[in-house]
Amino acid sequence: MHAAILTNFATPKGGAEKVAIESARGLAERGVAVTLIHGVDGPADPMLDHPRIGRVGLSLTDVWERPAWRGAVEGIWSREAARRLDAALAALPDKPDLLHLHQWTRSLSPAVFSVLARQGAPVAVTLHDYFLACPNGVYYRFDKAEPCALRPFSPGCLTAPCDPQSGLHKAVRLVRGFAQYAAILGGFGPRPLHLVHVSDGSRARLEPMLAGGPFCHHRVDNPVRLERAVPADPASGNAIAFVGRFTREKGADLVAQAAHRAGLPSLFIGDGPLADEVRAVPGTEVVGWRPPEEVEALLRRRARTVVAPSRWLETGPLTIYEALAAGIPVIASDRAGAAEKIRDGETGFVTAPDLAALTETFARLKDDALVRRLGQAAHARYWSAPMTLAAHAAALCDLYAGMRYAGMTGTAEAPSFQRSAVM
Structure with a gap:
């Protein structure tokens, strides 16, 4: 099996990159060939130093480091990110059996959903936050300092002053959200986009928000990269x-x-x-x-x-x-x-x-x-029942097998997969 994992950075800038990098390592140790594709170039985490892990940088720029107007435009839809990702995937000597996206808002933009849909291979997205549904990504009212209770992209959502920075930022994020939905609905159509939830709570909240889309929902714990040791005191x-x-x-x-x-x-x-x-x-x-x-x-x-x-x-x-x-x-x-x-x-x-x-x-x-x-x-x-890297990789391999089976049989969706440690 060959899995392509996509994220913004090759070093942990947050939980999403940390999980993407550790997933790549866990899969490689399990015998899976992995290509990590990251938007922004830079030094790579030592976890990626493995003979079964290849790495491709797209030489993009973090939108947070762009002038405000350009960061806004490229955050909504980066043609350059789409072009470079398309070329990178075409240049791989072995076509990936599946593609797994972890984060896209900092460099890749929603344009990558169109590229991924064209590949023909099954696509998974791990939802480390709420960006697939919520414009500000955290489903939180920064103006009220409380969780949001509005349906994303409803009339109430469109007018709520909930963004942590400004109304202009909210407007840009709304446009990005609409572009994202258009790319997913137009690209995947009847084919499923596999969504991986990292907790029962986030799945319970996100699944109703995304009802009606071409989504198949799954549940896999994030890995914890700690070796067993004597307990602390x-x-x-x-x-x-x-x-x-x-x-x-x-x-x-x-x-x-x-x-x-x-x-x-x-x-x-x-x-x-x-x-x-x-x-x-x-x-x-x-x-x-x-x-x-x-x-x-x-x-x-x-x-x-x-x-x-x-x-x-x-x-x-x-x-x-x-x-x-x-x-x-x-x-x-x-x-x-x-x-x-x-x-x-x-x-x-x-x-x-x-x-x-x-x-x-x-x-x-x-x-x-x-x-x-x-x-x-x-x-x-x-x-x-530890949430080890090996357990995480095993869960992903089970998930990927179900995704590939669904793709080969032409079924509407793979069996919903859940693996979480009971604690």
Whole structure:
């Protein structure tokens, strides 16, 4: 089998690229030939150094680095991205048996859907966010600081001032969304476009939004790239830990404030627009972005818990799964896909993303015996059905086999596939 995996970058700029790169490695280790096609050139992640992985850069530019008007035009529809992808696929010595798209908004644009549809091979898209349905990508009202309740592209959606930047940005994203739908409906027609959901929650929300399109829905867990090790001792840690981009929709401000109110220090790994705000809260330490192995070591040494108090309907934050694998209790928002991997009160806590609820939950973690018990249960439960790279690759191979079978038999869609660890 030969799989072509498409994404914006060959190094992790976010969860989508991280999963795309790790998927490529897992498939290669399973014996699948992989070509990773990335829009923007640059250094490649060492995970891609494998004899069964080929890499093709399209020499495109990140639209965020373009002048605003040009970034808007190319973000809506990049003819150059379509032309270069078409040429790259035609130049491959072995035609891919299937194509798997992970992210397209930063360099590839919706134009790539037309190119992929013309290839004739089955196409999968992993939905790391809501961009296939929602103009701003996170199904969140930034004007109200709450999840959206509008149907995407309904009259209410078209007029809602929900964009995190401006009304002009919203208009551009709406046009991009319409162009995206036109490319999918015009290109795929009766053939299915296979959508891969990374959590039950995101699937339950997205599937109704996309009703009526040529979509076949599947469910596969993201991989967690951690080897099994002795569980951490979170009771010896002293900090409430947050890992990722410091934004309001991710709840970074809530972590700093609630930890301070609960009388516990907080540790922030990452950066973002709220960096100065969280630094100003007493007891907060910000260490910036760190390599994955350094993040793991920091969490094992310092964290009593890892927190993801998302205000938005987050699909499946990897940091929560990594903490469970290490034996660190987790606290997740009841709006996040990660919450379905937590046994409330047994391996961590599921709570509303508000200051009072988080403060109360953090205060409970002053109890060393409770923290140690939660961590041990988290480790044992995670490793009873681990979300390993090998398990992820096996799930993808099963999915790909079903997609190819549907393509060969001419059926309308492949059997809906679901593989997720029960935790």
